[in-house]
Amino acid sequence: MSRASYRPITQGPSARPETWEETLSSVERAVTISQVAALAGVSTGTASKALNGRGALRPETRLRVQQAAERLGFVANAAARSLQTGRTYTVGMITTDSIGRFSIPLLIGAEDALGAGQMSVFLCDARDDPIREQYYLKTLLSRKVDGIIVTGRRTLARAPIGVRLPVPVVYAFISSADPDDCSVVPDEADGARRAIRHLLAIGRRRIAHVTGPEHHHSATIRASAAADALAAEGLTSAAPTLYGEWSEAWGRQAAGILLSTGADVDAVFCGSDQIARGLAEALRDAGRVIPRDVALVGFDNWDVMVEGCRPALTSVDMDLEGIGRTAAELLLQTINGDPVRGQHARPCRLVPRASTAV
């Protein structure tokens, strides 16, 4: 626990230094614009104009101010600026569930797009706790962020984080239950279709589907899209969809089920890379050769899984980084006065590897 010791600093000058600044050999007081102005021999107003390229100033004066700022190492106080301008050049990012494997690419993508717009990101980890979520929302509003991005693992559309908020909100990966809110999500059905079409293209016809829990939105939507894609070719699934968990263990177990029921499959589309990897292992142990006997497609394109799998795993990539970037871009657009509404589904990408190389 941090010792929250707000000790008084009213001790003799010889006392042990008590605050951070006192411990510096020479105290580094923050440089203000008035100091810059004084050094350049102008007023603060003029200094401000010089540094922000506003107003009518002689180029020579402008330069003098800039050099003074440079020499003093002046950095404008963001609080003072935003108090005046109303803009903070800051956005909040609330992750509904804990920060995890899926949040990172989203975060990186968003950070990428926002950094280009010179904006900083407040990261808030709500940990699936509505109380924490509302607390963070309040904090972000008090900090007067210019906008908010809400992310979370995708199960179902979530309740809007707030109504009639004074700042724009964009949902990334997860979507808002209010169709009027702006959400950016992966088109998972598209991903499933790409997987099936890829398997069909390499000549497979007896295709099974093994995926996560049936109550998980991603599992059901991928399953039904896969079934539709097969139906479009006049085919049906080589076995009933196997619902389980998003784990390697379940993949291994599912392989056992497929083998024992004697289902004659020549390909399996898996709901996640972990499931696919488990399946691959168990199939190999059973003497099946991948992809000769059974071709395999995963979902997520998670580097350590697709590369660790033997053979390397073909997988569907949801482009989470792109989703994060798009969400941030739409947020910026909204902030800049061109509001964006509605749900935006982004296509997936199939990354072929050895597990489907014929």
Added chain:
Amino acid sequence: MSRASYRPITQGPSARPETWEETLSSVERAVTISQVAALAGVSTGTASKALNGRGALRPETRLRVQQAAERLGFVANAAARSLQTGRTYTVGMITTDSIGRFSIPLLIGAEDALGAGQMSVFLCDARDDPIREQYYLKTLLSRKVDGIIVTGRRTLARAPIGVRLPVPVVYAFISSADPDDCSVVPDEADGARRAIRHLLAIGRRRIAHVTGPEHHHSATIRASAAADALAAEGLTSAAPTLYGEWSEAWGRQAAGILLSTGADVDAVFCGSDQIARGLAEALRDAGRVIPRDVALVGFDNWDVMVEGCRPALTSVDMDLEGIGRTAAELLLQTINGDPVRGQHARPCRLVPRASTAV
């Protein structure tokens, strides 16, 4: 790309709404403390005191102000507050390399400790680019953060991010080359010793070590600590340390080397869980039974790896979340006037699983 359309808003009232706020049916202007004060029938100063529990006020007045604030949904403007108080209740977190698997637990731990202190985190991803790093540093300083946490994948001590900064800095996971700076790092030697002692405790004597690249600080320090731990028992390594990559592929390859050289090993301590998992797979394929023939210990305790491994992998946990938490706590302590200096090494923890269960 975001259309950075800073359009003028000087159009007739009938024009299409151009800014975010105009698109709200009723504009939600932020509530200020003067509005609260007016509603409560007091001055702004009094309102401030009432809401912050300061000054001498009648309980009844205090309550009246609080109720007014509640009714209006008042949230204090953080910029105005910090302009006055000098505190922002914000810290910056700069990740030297990109946000990745190691950063997340650090981030969560830090967020945990800071959130408890009501502080928010600015996340900055420097992506191994010194320019970006300095840019972010400047941004954080302009935002007057109360402190900075610097993290990054651990190779060697890094150059201090800045000298004589006006705010305290704590390095987490990575350490600063200046021994006077405050760094919180895992005691990797301790982790290696625990691994070896555990293997010795279950009766193994012919222990090999397979790890990452020799130029990687973590690899060499773990290797030498392991050798020392063996020497302490009068033993030597069963085979020369095998340096390679931090990957499953290298683990598989290393297994081949150990098997082909006929080294008679009954245990392998691996520099990472990925290496261990690769090794486990290859050993199994070669007919070796784990842990009966060969016991296995990994490093990192990365959930998906230790659980995906067959059998489940015993591993050394560096407690990254604890490191993040500690770093944040030391930072808070320093901010609160009780400066902390020097390098703090935190012990590791061995998590035994089936791969060493005798």
Added chain:
DNA sequence: ATAGGCTAGGAAATCGATTGCCTAGACGCT
């Protein structure tokens, strides 16, 4: 020579909250 226009830069209000100082009025004591 003088009015008008233009330019460069200064003065001061402003953003919203905090806080030190001050005072009106209540109260108690002699």
Added chain:
DNA sequence: AGCGTCTAGGCAATCGATTTCCTAGCCTAT
């Protein structure tokens, strides 16, 4: 009754930067 004390709460300065006026001085044109 008069004086001192204490309490509750108001007033106004303050933080640092931006921005809107405003003006001194110069130039030009008639």
